Amino acid sequence: MKTLIQPRDERTQPTRIIAGYPQTPLRNPKEPLVKRAPTLSELTGPLEVAKRVKLLGGDIAGHGERQAIGQLIHLRVRVLDEDGAPVGGTVVEMWQANGAGRYVHPNDDDHAPPDPNFYGAARLITDESGLFELRTVKPGAYPVPTRDGWWRPPHVHFSLFGKVWLQRLVTQMYFPGEPLNAQDRILNAVPDAAARESLVARYVPPSGKPYNALVFEHQIVLRGRAATPEQK
Amino acid sequence: MMIPTGEATIGPFFPTRYVDAGANDLTVFEGRPAKGEAIEVRGRVLQEDGATLENLIVEIWQADAAGVFRHPADPRHAQADPDFLGWGRAATDNQGNYRFRTIRPGAPQGRQPHINFMFMFSGLMRILKTTMFFDAGPDPVLDVVPFSRKELLIGKKSGTNLYTFDIRLRGENETPFFDD
Numbered sequence: 001m002k003t004l005i006q007p008r009d010e011r012t013q014p015t016r017i018i019a020g021y022p023q024t025p026l027r028n029p030k031e032p033l034v035k036r037a038p039t040l041s042e043l044t045g046p047l048e049v050a051k052r053v054k055l056l057g058g059d060i061a062g063h064g065e066r067q068a069i070g071q072l073i074h075l076r077v078r079v080l081d082e083d084g085a086p087v088g089g090t091v092v093e094m095w096q097a098n099g100a101g102r103y104v105h106p107n108d109d110d111h112a113p114p115d116p117n118f119y120g121a122a123r124l125i126t127d128e129s130g131l132f133e134l135r136t137v138k139p140g141a142y143p144v145p146t147r148d149g150w151w152r153p154p155h156v157h158f159s160l161f162g163k164v165w166l167q168r169l170v171t172q173m174y175f176p177g178e179p180l181n182a183q184d185r186i187l188n189a190v191p192d193a194a195a196r197e198s199l200v201a202r203y204v205p206p207s208g209k210p211y212n213a214l215v216f217e218h219q220i221v222l223r224g225r226a227a228t229p230e231q232k
Numbered sequence: 233m234m235i236p237t238g239e240a241t242i243g244p245f246f247p248t249r250y251v252d253a254g255a256n257d258l259t260v261f262e263g264r265p266a267k268g269e270a271i272e273v274r275g276r277v278l279q280e281d282g283a284t285l286e287n288l289i290v291e292i293w294q295a296d297a298a299g300v301f302r303h304p305a306d307p308r309h310a311q312a313d314p315d316f317l318g319w320g321r322a323a324t325d326n327q328g329n330y331r332f333r334t335i336r337p338g339a340p341q342g343r344q345p346h347i348n349f350m351f352m353f354s355g356l357m358r359i360l361k362t363t364m365f366f367d368a369g370p371d372p373v374l375d376v377v378p379f380s381r382k383e384l385l386i387g388k389k390s391g392t393n394l395y396t397f398d399i400r401l402r403g404e405n406e407t408p409f410f411d412d
Contacts, residue, residue, distance in 0.1 A: 023355030033411035044303030046319030103245035
């Protein structure tokens with residue numbers, strides 16, 4: 001039941017202030033963060049979030065006359081801890097732009113057309129093997145309002161709760177082979193190349209299952225490990 | 233050992249429907265009232281230039297009125313209030329204000345009563361975490377905060393059952409955040 005949390009290697013995590021991302025120097029702390037030893041308070045966390053928030057399922061590409069426009073994709077995402085053990089029963093929130101690169105959000109009044117059949121948000125729970133699956137359309141790229149040539153590559157946002165407070169994770173998943181990945185200021189804020197690569201989904205060659213969607217697989221590793229009995 | 237996945241900002245388009253109605257009210261769970269003294273905790277979140285931040289996501293986690301966490305790692309877990317989840321989510325309004333209704337937490341073993349906070353927003357590449365206390369008593373988390381900044385982690389009693397916990401992400405009176 002106990003979770004052990006070690007400090008992360010900073011090179012695997014994004015820098016907080018990013019050149020060319022104008023909000024970051026205004027919002028991220030200037031003072032050094034305070035180091036603390038985790039107590040029970042941070043090594044517990046909400047396990048029943050699904051009783052407080054509404055689950056929305058993972059099928060957001062629409063059906064019948066109300067199908068979203070875009071390349072239909074199927075995402076298989078596995079959530080693991082640092083030992084590679086599955087993290088089952090945890091709530092996952094996902095959101096993304098539509099096939100044209102526009103979000104369903106009042107803040108997005110940009111260039112691209114809305115899609116009345118695409119809301120772009122899924123909320124579901126991992127199964128006992130840590131797996132969740134999404135049926136959606138591939139998100140489009142879009143220009144960032146800095147208007148200096150920074151475009152966000154196609155990406156999917158994930159928010160995960162994990163088993164304890166310190167496992168809470170917000171991350172983004174990218175698609176393989178996208179030319180915009182190489183210049184994205186958010187993806188490239190992670191200094192370590194292997195850690196950046198782990199944010200990119202794996203393309204799975206078509207196998208007929210499902211026959212009508214391109215399949216991508218991805219892995220999300222939450223911090224921490226389950227304590228073995230002698231570590232209690 | 234696997235490498236923990238890199239964090240990222242929630243960006244400017246966190247779905248508004250993810251801030252479920254009632255998610256900022258911890259005093260009721262599945263229709264039943266939690267035990268203890270109901271309090272309101274509210275505050276304003278500002279960035280360095282004083283601009284108000286709208287739609288910034290605030291989440292809290294805390295023990296129940298008896299200081300028990302609803303989680304099996306707490307040895308007293310079996311006694312946790314069945315009507316208290318201990319978790320809530322709020323978004324700041326267009327003035328940068330958030331508010332929670334919750335239960336005044338009891339003291340967990342070895343700790344002062346406190347509420348854990350996290351903040352997620354466009355331009356925050358990592359989740360920012362801090363802790364609100366009610367008093368400046370000895371506490372292993374409060375004790376590691378530099379003396380001159382401890383006061384910033386004490387919620388201000390500003391009315392009957394009302395506490396104010398303002399957050400400065402950066403700049404003058406910057407809130408102490410923890411390196412988790």
